[in-house]
Amino acid sequence: MEKSKLIVDEEMLVRLKTGDSSAFDFFYKKYRGRIYANILKMVKSSELASDLLQETFVTIWHNRDYINPKQPIEHYIFRIAQNKVYDFFRRASRDKKLEEQLMALTIGEEYNPIEEAFHLKENFNLLEQQIEQLPPKCRTVFKLCKIDGKSYNEVGLLLNISPATVNNHIVKATSILKKNLSNIDFILFMTYLTFFY
Numbered sequence: 001m002e003k004s005k006l007i008v009d010e011e012m013l014v015r016l017k018t019g020d021s022s023a024f025d026f027f028y029k030k031y032r033g034r035i036y037a038n039i040l041k042m043v044k045s046s047e048l049a050s051d052l053l054q055e056t057f058v059t060i061w062h063n064r065d066y067i068n069p070k071q072p073i074e075h076y077i078f079r080i081a082q083n084k085v086y087d088f089f090r091r092a093s094r095d096k097k098l099e100e101q102l103m104a105l106t107i108g109e110e111y112n113p114i115e116e117a118f119h120l121k122e123n124f125n126l127l128e129q130q131i132e133q134l135p136p137k138c139r140t141v142f143k144l145c146k147i148d149g150k151s152y153n154e155v156g157l158l159l160n161i162s163p164a165t166v167n168n169h170i171v172k173a174t175s176i177l178k179k180n181l182s183n184i185d186f187i188l189f190m191t192y193l194t195f196f197y
Contacts, residue, residue: 013069079149141169
């Protein structure tokens, strides 16, 4: 059964690459519920979660030429959604207007006081700052793997290092970030990296 599902996905991915809108609808209906739920838990705003969900699938459509039908689409979709959330908080930390929009969106959401929303935004900003302070090679590997979503093998080929060396850089980066962040911030950091998996 699992094998047949993979075959169906691969066939639909081939069709998606050719611009088949029905194939796009197939993946949208298959993953929209889970992706929306995960984004909502991160941003605590149904309106914002809906916007980021739409942005995620717009990005998938625009970048369909780069999809590899031989690779599971799930990881790719969830990574894009993850990056949309990350980009939003990064923009919000620098844009006063967006900051006010975030405040407006969270008003009335009982489970998400305004203070919590801003605390989350500040933590994302702190996380970004700490990532930028990693040693250069370590930072490059970390970003390629954890933010761009590349595999250890892909990063190894790109940087001409072994997958084992890539892993060593990731372990080192994680250790440094854990040391420099408080327990709460590090939990956020781990949530950011693993939430969509």
